[in-house]
Amino acid sequence: MTMTLINELLGIKYPIIQGAMAKISTSELVSAVSEAGGLGVIASGGMTTEQVREEVRKTQKLTDKPFAVNVMLMMENRDDIIDVVIEEGVKIITSGAGTPKPYMKRLKEAGVIVMPVVPNVDIALKMEKLGADAVIVEGMEAGGHIGEVCTFPLVSAATQALSIPVVAAGGLSNGQSLAAALALGAKGVQMGTVYLATKECPVSDAYKEQILLSNETSTVVTGRKNGAPVRNIRNEMTSHYLELEAKEVSRDELEALTIGSLYKAVKEGDMVNGSVMAGQIIGTISTIKTVQELHDEILEQYRKVSLPKI
Structure with a gap:
């Protein structure tokens, strides 16, 4: 069959x-x-x-x-x-x-x-x-x-x-x-x-609220220059990352910015410095x-x- x-x-x-x-x-x-x-x-x-x-x-x-x-x-x-x-x-x-x-x-x-x-x-x-x-x-x-x-x-x-x-x-x-x-x-x-x-879903209430407030233009991709692209909802962390990326700082310096950032978003509800990973489909939610x-x-x-x- x-x-x-x-x-x-x-x-x-x-x-x-x-x-x-x-x-x-x-x-x-x-x-x-x-x-x-x-x-x-x-x-x-x-x-x-x-x-x-x-x-x-x-x-x-x-x-x-x-x-x-x-x-x-x-x-x-x-x-x-x-x-x-x-x-x-x-x-x-x-x-x-x-x-x-x-x-x-x-x-x-x-x-x-x-x-x-x-x-x-x-x-x-x-x-x-x-x-x-x-x-x-x-x-x-x-x-x-x-x-x-x-x-x-x-x-x-x-x-x-x-x-x-x-x-x-x-x-x-x-x-x-x-x-x-x-x-x-x-x-x-x-x-x-x-x-x-x-x-x-065991994420912070702030994370869920951010999903509801976002639309299809709310995400940004970091890490393209280093060959490790990641899509997140745009915030201060991603803006700072992209600024550093444009200046071609070292990969170690960029990684230092993101250490623990997913935990900050998922568990602590930090929507400013956290890595708020989400896809472009958020506009439908x-x-x-x-x-x-x-x-x-x-x-x-x-x-x-x-x-x-x-």
Whole structure:
């Protein structure tokens, strides 16, 4: 049987994956997404190995539905995190910031579905050749660390070039964008920013309020000159960063400006000096909902999509 959508591969109700957001995608949000029919994804970035194990076990207590762990392959403890995934019986991973090649044999033997997040088709083809089960192609409209290709051309090219399922990510938040992604040939979507405005999301109230107040022009990309572009909501920190970047100061000096900045935004509610990561889709987000309400709304919008006859 030909797979129609990614939820068939993953054993979930809807073809919706929650993007992994460092310091945000923990058991509280992840379990809520999985319980509501999507795929919750634990963001292991910045966690110790034992913290990852703890989050996996917490999530397993909160839901019996499938969930994933995102493994950032530049992390020093990546080997240990892969061990935790296998030891704790997690059956799905997403990966980024490196190649999963050294771990593919072990992961496949353990029955783990591997879905790398990639910024272009060349890398997607390499992941397919390695034996990835699917790829998540993320356009530069996304929040956080991004590539340089927009979502629509990236998804269009990837679905033509690959034989494995393609999941669209970047700039997606509602039923209309789900319909658009599937129309381009994607088998599902990954959404991140839209979950920031959910009741279960463990970010500061100030962060959630900033999401509601922002629009599609509120974000800015820092780090392009150093080859590490990141999309944030514009504030004093990003303005200072761009000023220093224009003066071509050292990478160390730029990194010093951002140390701890994500924690400041997520936990302390510092919208001035914090790194308020969000995608360009924030202009479509106007209310705080539960994850279940969000999914219900997305599916209702999707089912109402009708295209004019040509």
